[in-house]
Amino acid sequence: MTPIVPLSGYAGWRFISASLDTQVERYAASPVQARDRAYFRETIGTVTSAEALVADYRLRRVALSAFGLSDDMPNRAFVERVLSEGTVDDDALANKLADTRYRKFSEAFGFGSPLPPRTQSPGFADRILSRFDRQEFETAVGAQDEDMRLALNASREVPELAQSALGDTTAWLTVLGTPPLRSVFETALGLPASIATLDLDRQVDSFRTAAARVFGSPDFAQFTDPDKVEDLMRNFTLRAQISAGPPLTTPGYAAITLLSNMT
Template sequence: MQLSTDSSLLWYKLANSLKDSHMKMFEAQPTVTRDVATFKEKIGDIKSVDDLMKNRTVLTMVMSAFQLESEVGKTAMVRKILTEDPADKDSLVNKLVEPRWAKLASALYGLNSDPDFFQNQSNVDTILAGYKTNEFEKFEGENADGVREALYFKRLAGDVDQLSQIMADPTLMHVVRVSLGLPESFQTLEYSQQRDRLEKQINVEDLKDPEKVEKLIQRFLVYTEINNTDPTSNPILSLFQPISSDKFVGPQPIQIDLFV
């Protein structure tokens, strides 16, 4: 069932307040029920990384559990990451900036030495829970721009201890950048320039405060809706000073404390 709304912020609030009913809608989708059934049927046959690589449906669901489903086609890279010891500093995964690869490698490395890895129900449940969380956030994001990213940020913000964690995660960085009114060209700056600018505007400790996280998310969603709306069709956009470059329409970036 496809639902829609004109307000990203409204849909985000509905996704949180009506999560149980939305989850039932998500789980009732034919593709979801089919894939979950296939996963439960086949996961017991996965005794090695080779077995996993041969089953596209199961592999895709495993990758989705770590928000990496779009990378499932990079078979050589995936195999290398799954078979190398993530504790070895020379492993490929430790040369990648994206933290999701490290989480995948750590979670699945046991499959290399334990053919009964997926006989352990907790390992199966971990994958299924991650898959459902990721796909559910994608499902909500289909209804309104920015909602998937907002739900992801809400889920992970409390685990952020350093600014570098935000900068290494494309989705976290996207939410922060848009919430601050920074154009896409901000990403082309040197790492140190981005870091210095963000340090002036983000107090990482504030991400432990759910109320401050909600404020940031709401700002992100408002700006996302503005950026994706024709300014001539909405009079309220006249209240904002547009940025004429980088395809970004929103408030002119200013030096402020987002969490005041």
């Protein structure tokens, strides 16, 4: 099944966000998705090691996709190391990688810990499959409109990050270290990609300053408010649409440009 993405920009975002639950449910029920979901649910409880998980193609696919890491499907040795070293040790690979998705991935499965892996815990399959369904839908959307995929990812990840127990600086550093989120915030805040050449402290200061200018506060915790998240989505999709450069004859383009310049 192909997701319905009839429009780009903010109008497209409003459509897809309004139909999101129904579209995700329908996509998860498609034959390939349904088979992989059933297999994961039936099998994951028997997996007690990173080696066993990585050796099973279908389990590996669901696990990686659930965290937006499908590009690592061929990298079996790397994935096994990320999982097997866990996140307890500061020197574990997942804790050293700039992309924070690997830490979330490793932590979720709980290998490399004195405790039993989380694959044995009640509700584990449901939690991973919920992420899998949403991520697979986002990936399918991205095949039609990459900016819409980024918006969907951010609308899910940003509130979770804002509600976490992380401090403000750590939350902004997480954004800097998560490529999809970084892309959304850079675009929404009107920051150039060249900002990545600055040291991390100056990058955080730049993101905070821009957030205060655009959203009224430098604090990441503001994104616990759904209205602020929607403001983020609006700014991102409008600016991304303008950056894509539709012709000036496109209906409504001049209005979109003026609206974006007011943010």
